[in-house]
Amino acid sequence: MCRNIKTLFNFEPPATELEVRDAALQFVRKLSGFNVPSKVNEAAFERAVSDVARVARQLIESLATTAAPKTRELVAAKARARAMLRYGSTP
Secondary structure, eight states: OOTTOOOOSSBSSOOOHHHHHHHHHHHHHHHHOOSSOOTTTHHHHHHHHHHHHHHHHHHHHHOOOSSOOBOHHHHHHHHHHHHHHHHSSOO
16 A cells, blocks of 8 residues: 555554654545645545544554564664665665
């Protein structure tokens, strides 16, 4: 789907409101095909982003796991290692 949307569940510290909103924005951009909506569609676009962010936050808060929380540093290190294998250097 959209490679820019990152996993937000099971992190320590938990995902911030900004991270959830950014993921919602990417999702709505992908669905709508708009990077920036026209003035006519701006209200609907922003409402969709708010609604998706709200529902995403509810989902994240309602999920349960027995796995240990991930750290952003560890996830970033793994991504750098994958990039090194794929591209021969870090992006």
